[in-house]
Amino acid sequence: MFAAPAVPVMPFEAPRAMGSILWWINACDGAGLPLTAAGYLSPSVIPEVIAGIGWEHEDFVQFGGKTEVHLHGIHDFRLMLMDLGLLKAQGKKLVATAAALRVAKDPAKLWAHLVKRARNSARDKVVYDATMLALMAAAGPGDATRKTLVARTNKGMRLLEYVHHDGRRIEDGDFNRLGDRYDAITKEFRMAVLENGNRGRAVEIERAFAVAVLRS
Structure with a gap:
């Protein structure tokens, strides 16, 4: 017989590794971040987003893109968080979901949410x-x-x-x-x-x- 596996423990690095995800949730709490009519992040908040998640050296940012259409990495990051149920479009705003606000209060719960999804x-x-x-x-x-x-x-x-x-x-x-x-x-x-x-x-x-x- 095999023994049951040990319950995985959240690594000590996890809170820092999830820091940019937590930034998105906090930035999208309340009024949220503005979206264009086409559903992209407003160009006015792109510098704030890049600085907030610390992606100044991400490849597509280095190419000098000024809009989310040209910043593929930023776009993919946002869509991933929406796919995971942490962010959603509400009118012309990108807002945090109720689930995101719950798990953002506890790194272990955020880690568990990412694992599950x-x-x-x-x-x-x-x-x-x-x-x-x-x-x-x-x-x-x-x-x-x-x-x-x-x-x-x-x-x-x-x-x-x-x-x-x-x-x-x-x-x-x-x-x-x-x-x-x-x-x-x-x-x-x-x-x-x-x-x-x-x-x-x-x-x-x-x-x-x-x-x-x-x-x-």
């Missing part, structure tokens, strides 16, 4: 399978680079007999946006705890999060 629905089989492979790769020992984790995930997709839409074989170095929620959440962690979160990997916090999601 990190996996996409099993009904979206391709993304679900890719996310599970990414989780297992990240949960493994060693300090593998992000490039290595992508290669391991793509190898797993080949073993499951996935191919590209045009029938091409999935290669180790192919870039894809599978595992959306998990990838987006761990990017926030990297950006918060590393000087160069665009390219580095926050191994311990990513591993702890992957293990917690796998056990959830």
Whole structure:
């Protein structure tokens, strides 16, 4: 018989790693952040957002974009938080949800919320399978680079007999946006705890999060 696994403990780095997520929730409490008629963040608040989440050195910010349309990383971050049920559009405002305000009061509850929502629905089989492979790769020992984790995930997709839409074989170095929620959440962690979160990997916090999601 196997023994039951130990209950994952929130790592000590988690509050700092979740700092940018908490900033969004607090900034969107009350009056919220203004949105354009097309549903993007108003250009007037973009500098405030970049400074608030500490993403001055994010790749797309460095390209000099002034609107959310051109700041892909900021846009993806906001959409991820909406997908996780932490933010919502209300008229022409981006506001925090009631659930977000509850979990924002306790880092352990915010961590648990992210763990619970990190996996996409099993009904979206391709993304679900890719996310599970990414989780297992990240949960493994060693300090593998992000490039290595992508290669391991793509190898797993080949073993499951996935191919590209045009029938091409999935290669180790192919870039894809599978595992959306998990990838987006761990990017926030990297950006918060590393000087160069665009390219580095926050191994311990990513591993702890992957293990917690796998056990959830």
